[in-house]
Amino acid sequence: MDKLRSNAKFKIHVENENLIMYGVSSESAGCVLRGVVNLQLQETTKIKSIGLSLAGRMTVSWTEGVGNGHDRLFREEKAVLDHQWTFLPKQQKLHVLGAGSYTYAFELVLPGDLPESTYVPNIYTVQYQLKATIERSTFLPNICNRKIVHISRQLLPFAPEFLEPVSVANQWANKLDYEITLPSKIYTHGDQIPITVRITPLSDALRVRHLSCTFKEYMVCRSGNQGFLNTRARAHGRVLFSTRDDKFGRTNSNDGGHFVEWTKVQMIPLSNSLLDLQCDIQNDSIRIKHKIKFVLSLINSDGHVSELRAALPITICAVNKTGLPAYEEAWRSLPYNPASMLALLYQQSSVLPSYNSIAPSTLAPAADQRHNLPPTYDEIPWLVSN
Structure with missing residues (x-):
């Protein structure tokens, strides 16, 4: 039965909280944000929808003297990035999720001309924030989780x-x-x-x-x-x-x-x-x-x-390197691999997601189903250690 205060655990895990764009804005290829949203339910719960948003906001503000001892606040705010993911869409009937763990992967290529994350007190701020939202049934408060993502720009290697x-x-x-x-x-x-x-x-x-x-x-x-x-x-x-x-x-x-x-x-x-x-x-x-x-x-x-x-x-600079990335950092530029993200989630949480809860989202056509299934629990510790 739904409660006013839910016991659900809802978290955002990202591959890297500090993203780096290489080169000037007119030449940069940008960077990739990857991660998973994990929901752990202790009991059967009714849910309207589950979604994730990434918002980038630039704010400029300062106080300007206008004479006679009076000041006026000037403020300008604009959106530099807005993106939405829908993991569980709204429908006529509420979704009923049983007790267990549910994992939703996300990925987004960020353009290279985005302004860098910046914080100048009372003058200039650029901030990027992920917000995951579980919309619950009527009269029950939504469940939200937020995470700040920092974007930096780096000179090209060998400059x-x-x-x-x-x-x-x-x-x-x-x-x-x-x-x-x-x-x-x-x-x-x-x-x-x-x-x-x-x-x-x-x-x-x-x-x-x-x-x-x-x-x-x-x-x-x-x-x-x-x-x-x-x-x-x-x-x-x-x-x-x-x-x-x-x-x-x-x-x-x-x-x-x-x-x-x-x-x-x-x-x-x-x-x-x-x-x-x-x-x-x-x-x-x-x-x-x-x-x-x-x-x-x-x-x-x-x-x-x-x-x-x-x-x-x-x-x-964001990083102080003149050559190729170290071997242990090379994986950050590889194509997205759900198994790697599950290993990341395993490192950050002592509770693993239900195998059955993640298998349906990765099923391929019948002939290749077994080949494309996520790793079993016996395989995940090996992935983490290696």
């Missing part, structure tokens, strides 16, 4: 940006030589950025107050079709990492006519969160880039304080 180190070196005011180097320009979430700073003072009277290092994210949003949203851009920046060394360069002695070299290796940890650290983006609506900035505060012989400033641009 020069992947291979070039980053370095800045010069002489400052005939008082010191400096060199700041990074092993690469490309980094991704969870990386550690090693930065080597070398300073050679050309005057024994030069003293260092401190050396500071700041990692910043810069965002410029241009979007809209009318009014201020179309004529004025909005900029937003945030500090992702900052440190200050008050002991750097404390030793400065002349030994046989050779001045010392001040050296420091600064590690910058990058967040694993896709919200706390955005990938670099360049499209018609928004530009996001990253820089590492240094400030060396110096005390001259006359007591005057000077500052040497330097900035190095880096690129945050």
Whole structure:
């Protein structure tokens, strides 16, 4: 008997929550979203329909001063993607599903010109969300499950940006030589950025107050079709990492006519969160880039304080690879295989779907029925382990 609060377990499982499109929007082939929706019923239940939707929404908003101390909120929202799957269609009579587990597979090729998932607080947001819905009988609440899918864009492999180190070196005011180097320009979430700073003072009277290092994210949003949203851009920046060394360069002695070299290796940890650290983006609506900035505060012989400033641009990508994908990642580009998705579901849930519940949806013509059946329970653990 149906209850107001159902005991059904309803979940969305996707092959990959973080999808990557390779190349610029005009050249990218896009990517493929694959997954399964799993319904577990503890008792016989009446259902109107079961469906799944994928919605992509872009939102641009900010507050604009209109004079006399008044502000006006400008907001623009549009759909960038809408797709529907129907697993159990509506009909005159309610569907009656017995207790057990039911699995529905889905797949969608996403176009390469979609905007990347982005979150700039109070200014610009692009979000993609899956929503699975079980529509129940009259007066009973529907059962829903949601999952966010993150879409990133990646430079094509072997692009020069992947291979070039980053370095800045010069002489400052005939008082010191400096060199700041990074092993690469490309980094991704969870990386550690090693930065080597070398300073050679050309005057024994030069003293260092401190050396500071700041990692910043810069965002410029241009979007809209009318009014201020179309004529004025909005900029937003945030500090992702900052440190200050008050002991750097404390030793400065002349030994046989050779001045010392001040050296420091600064590690910058990058967040694993896709919200706390955005990938670099360049499209018609928004530009996001990253820089590492240094400030060396110096005390001259006359007591005057000077500052040497330097900035190095880096690129945050979805993946930091220059060659072919690793063997364990190659399966993500293979054609969709329901058995693989069942293995994925087995890893994420201790309760397997009923074999009989999935067999009818994969039956081929009579001559090939046994060949095309899903794997048995004895076969699934082997699929997972391999």
